[in-house]
Amino acid sequence: MYDLVANCLYLAIGALWVVLAVFKSRAWRRQRFPALLVMAVASAATAVSFLCSAPAVAAVINESSGVGFLGLLIVYVARLLFGAGAVVLVLLWAPPSRRRAGEQAWAVPYAAVRTQVRRKVGWVYGPVIAAMLVLFALFPPGLDSSLPLDTTYAAQPPVLAFLLVYQAAFAWGLWQLGRTCRRHATAAAAQRLLRRSLRCLAVGSALIGGYCLTKCVAIGAAAAGTHVLDWVGSVVSPLSGCVGCLVLAVGWAGAAAAGWRQRRADYRALRPLWTAAMQVDGRLALDGPRRPWAEWLTARDLEWRLTRRTREIRDGQLALRPWVPEDVVAAARRCAAEHPDMAPQEREAAVAAAAFVGGLRALRARQRPERHCEHTPGADVAPGDERRHLVLVARHLQGPFVTRVLAEAS
Template identity: 40%
Template sequence: MSDIPDTPFNVVYLGIGTVAVAVAVLKLRAWYRDPSPGLLVVALTITAPALAFVVASPVLYRLIDRAAHRGNLATLFVYLGITGFSAGAVALARIWTPPKDRPDEGIWDAATTVTWRQVRKRLAVFAALAAAMTVLFLTGGAHRPETPLTFDTTFATSGLIAAFLVLYQAGFGFALIDIGRVCLGHAARLPEGPLRRGIRLIALGAVVACGYVLCKLVAITTAAAGVTGTDWLSTALGPVFAALGAALITAGFASPASAAWTRRRRDYQALRPLWDVAYLADERLALEAPPSAWTERLAFRDLEWRTARRGLEIRDGQLTLRPWVDPAVVSAATEVADRAGLDEADRAALIVAASLR
């Protein structure tokens, strides 16, 4: 048994894993609503490491071992989960399309049959890697002692387990470098905004997580050679790089969706004053009565549909009230828009809102 306290690892791993699982659920929900191969790859790429972090927490690690009656079996699940992320990351690096190469606004819609052929080949390589890791682990005899935090350095002297560890780290390191390289190039071509910031966070997280791979490889190599005193690279510094990298990558995947959700919620609430005018003009225009102030504040789901419906009902109210629009109000609003130097869209919106009000 390791004398390293479990609590910090439980808190960090379960915390990061829980947040990542939540992000994965949102991505899967988005894919369900608007299916596309690329979005499904994103969702699965987040899901695999999210579950790996949860399983890596010592409390669940030990529970899995007890349930399976096999020590350290959870290590195999954790490393296969990270290998799943590596496979997804390499696939994303191929199907993400630079803006200049897109026929439209889709990020991956421009992926060709050649691209998908490359993706399938790389996924086949990682599938073979996962199979080899499983065989090496199960035949390596790393059952005792149970070491949720020091597995790598404890069993580095076992030839089969050392091969298992090196294969895992090689696949993970390759994926991190690949996705980091692609994300940096992709971000450089994007306009400033949430998507660009999110992709930069993914790239930064991949670079930071490379520190985990380096620490682990040094610790494994020195342990296999019989050198002592480097365990801290595997048990302390390596997990710091892993946790920080995972947090940055998760934030990178979540931030564009979070920004879009915030924008939709702001638009939904901003339309409330005009919607109230339309409702007062003719209550039959609305599907339901005005929501209370608290209901409005707590509106978190289906914001895109709610905003679109609210806009349509305002439009119906505008058509209903058109015979009573005061020309003087339209003229005044036009002058205000001209003095403010508004563009065509904002100018039209101001005039419509003022005349409706």
């Protein structure tokens, strides 16, 4: 029964981390940020560690190779690779005081931390893995790989040294990751999604650290000749590690998943404004409109689709400018001034929506205004705020503000 539960649990978590590795690899191919590559490699290493931890998989590896506990060695090395990746991420996620102005943590170039990576990763994990391989080769012959190594053979000096070296190196990487994430979560108080992801990473690191601590307790007791705490190493440790890895996966992918949901929501929110912009000049669109159900199912290439839709809307606004009546814009600004509770971004978006609808109405009637608006409302929005601005414009397109402005300007 234990093997069945362990197989299902480890294989399921391993499959989850395979998915994360694939998504992080795709993200790195698009943006080529070193942090994304490190996360992809660390995710792949974690996936290997869980897949090989499944008793069925470990048994196949041991029997096919003829080397006892080879599956466990692969698991431990994979976990150390994750720990090495965690330390590299810590170096890349430097605090703002150590980054150039405007530089994001995930975009820090590898060259900026190459020396530290060589010192803190290459000179630590390289010798650790080499020492583990040597100690593994010194295991006494005839060890039964169907039994737990840590509690059954902890009294053997090579085995004890092998286990303690692994636990110390793995715990060190987790401690570095958890400490940095806690510090950065406090600094990112204004960024809700980032703060949540960092807290998940910190909690996940602490829970996996609990795996290391409880394993050491069980190993120490077994090395001292008592096995009353074997259940701590066989039940509490795996449970703490699995829960920690699930929490870590949430933090690993939380911000990316939230960003994907936001891009998808923005893409759908811009549809009414894009449809209206295409009425100005249908030649502005690279492709024709998609059916509503097809757009609702859109899940891939959202960044590219959003960028294209934003540019096509902006082109439509530019083409509509000679048709936007000056009196409509003036009326919109007067109405907006009567709502001091509106945020400046919301006010500018409402004025831009009224100007767009007013210009579209004049275009449909083929009545060019005597005085058109020379400066399109919202045209000076910063590039980083453009998408959010257009989403607000789309929400006001058929709202009461635009209706009131058009009624006053008529």
